[in-house]
Amino acid sequence: MSSLDIPGNVIQKGAGLDINYTKYLPLSEATYYVLAALQEPLHGYALMQKVETMSEGQVIIGPGTLYGAFSTLEKQGLIDKVSEVERRKIYGLTDKGRLVLAEQVRRLGVMVRNGQFALTHIKQGEAA
């Protein structure tokens, strides 16, 4: 082991990516779920099923939409092909993809807090 290949280097490189988030955000509901489901590498149909389960049946991604999302996300460098098994391309999140997802989650968190605040505010107004 030389002192040069420190595993930390990779993480630093990922964290040091200069990302223009406005280029990718906000993610569409389908794209958001594609990225979230790819925390483990998956092929297309497995991902479609996982998204349906994760979203409690609220988000169904059709194969045409998924294929388009895969090629767009791959071009943007947010996901990449990990392997190919019997004509099934298996995709995983890249460091950049993980950062974009994290930023989207942070923004959604702010949105949820604001929404919850607004709703409680409305309720109080009604009661008064």
Added chain:
Amino acid sequence: MSGTIKKFKFFFAHQDAEQEAWLRAMAQQGLHLVNVNPFCVWTFRHDAPSDVVYRVDFSHANEDPSYRQLMQDAGWTLAATTVGWQYWATNAVNGRAPELFTDNASKARKFKQLLSVLVCTAMPLFIMIVVSDKQRVMEQLSLPSLVILGAILAGYFLIMPYSVVRLLGRVRELK
């Protein structure tokens, strides 16, 4: 085999939903799509009636084996194709009709793709007409064949822009 019948039915390029509904109704009567040609002749196979859902697409993705694999995994079979059009079929699940495209952005992309195909195929013909030596064509062709040629071209150049306008409307609706 007495099992197949042919039907003629014309659809405009933007009438994908109408085609899908018609094909589903045919399957419910036991007529399952096996072939279609560019002259709007549809071939059906007699079989037990079933609730088959059809979806029209015109994507180039069909040339990608991984796309065909994904479609197969998701339960779709390619019932028929003609000049870049694909007719995908799958069984309805409890009356629910599955979709290929499940959000507006990807639906709009599908129509934009068709628009570009329509415009690209019409362009060479249009340019040919503009630059052709009309005088010579008039002299060489007999009157009946001129009338037929004129009718075909007029029909085409009326139908094509109509479909383009309707497709542009569909794309705008989705935005």
